[in-house]
Amino acid sequence: MPEVKLTEEYGFCFGVRRALEIALTNLERGISFDSLGPIIHNEYVVGELRRKGVEVVDSIEQSKKSHVLVRTHGVPPEIYERAKEFGKTIIDCTCPFVAKAQWWAKKFYEEGYVVLVIGTKDHPEVIGIVGQTEGKALVVSSQKELDVSLIRNKRVGVVAQTTSRLDMVEDIMGLLVKEANEVRFANTRCNTTQRRQDEVEELSREVEVMVIVGGKNSSNTRRLYEIASRNCKRAYLIEFPNELMEEWFYNVSTVGVSAGASTPPEIVEEVYKKINILLKGGTYGERKVDEG
Ligand code: SF4
Structure with missing residues (x-):
């Protein structure tokens, strides 16, 4: 047979369900808002929200509404500052797992580590994480992308994009363990x-x-x-x-x-x-x- x-x-995972609940609760309360980027990578859901008046915008200044939603991927700190400047309220749907990765990146940076993010450079979540380090974090998705001279004999703090594959992380950690003086790894992969x-x-x-x-x-x-x-x-x-x-x-x-x-x-x-x-x-x- x-x-x-x-x-x-x-x-839907926990983070996406939570983001949609926050969005719908705000709509029920009569709060009109735009979404900074599509709330999730799904045309069907984005279309449903559009019918309820939620437009996708690329920047804070592009929105004509008083509230702007930050999706599960999170954003760099300057977006919160820009919102303040333009008098907008942020509806923050950053997934708690992503917020944890942001927190660790900031902590490592403030403690003087070279921060290394395992992930995809242009992914919005990674841009938000790198933003916690004033843009200084290195981003790699494989050993061969890593310029060893930047980590050799250094103290390196590592965080992973929540969706990174275990084999990617193991591959890069293998090189760090050989080359760096000290390696701290915050396991920020999502369960x-x-x-x-x-x-x-x-x-x-x-x-x-x-x-x-x-x-x-x-x-x-x-x-x-x-x-x-x-x-x-x-x-x-x-x-x-x-x-x-x-x-x-x-x-x-x-x-x-x-x-x-x-x-x-x-x-x-x-x-x-x-x-x-x-x-x-x-x-x-x-x-x-x-x-x-
Ligand atoms: S980090 Fe995990 S729970 Fe959060 S949005 Fe991404 S996949 Fe979902």
Whole structure:
């Protein structure tokens, strides 16, 4: 019998749920606000909020409203200063796990460590973390990106982007331990992310096809897809159920499904349902489903 296996962790993570609750509570109270960047990497959710009047802006000054929402990724300190300057109130949805990474980066910096962030340089979360160090932190995502002369015989304080893969962290820490004088590591990887990555690691080894559901700009979704692709030759990344192709499932008997932290659970469940139908040789959508 063909089988579709869904990881236990899927749907919104704690940080995203919290951000959406804060946003909706403010709307219910009649507070109108804009969002500094999309609240999550999900077109469907961003569209729903837009219908309720929440526009996505690129900067504080671009917003015409009195309140501006800071999303789970957090922002550098100068954004709070800019908000004050422009008389705006910040609705702060920075995920507590991201806030922890910001706190450690600031602490290491103030204690005179060379701060090293393991992550992707241009990711908003990393920009917010680097901002805690007056822009001085080094950012690398692999050993080969690290200029060893900047850490050799130095005291180095390390924080990780919440979504960073364990193997990335281990790879870079290996070099630091060899070259630096002192290394302090604040484990700022997020538990939810770790659990999802572990589940995807395991499931993608077992199945013939692996489908990851989530925003293509979402860092945690992309990491899941990278893990799945390493273990399973037929791994796909989709945002919506209508991207599933019937031919991916011809003569296939096991499929794994997982999703990034900003993917609404109802979309994951729809994908799961659709794959089940396709595996049984049925069709989906406008055409009649034959589950025979
Ligand atoms: S993935 Fe983790 S760090 Fe990111 S928003 Fe969700 S709970 Fe927070």
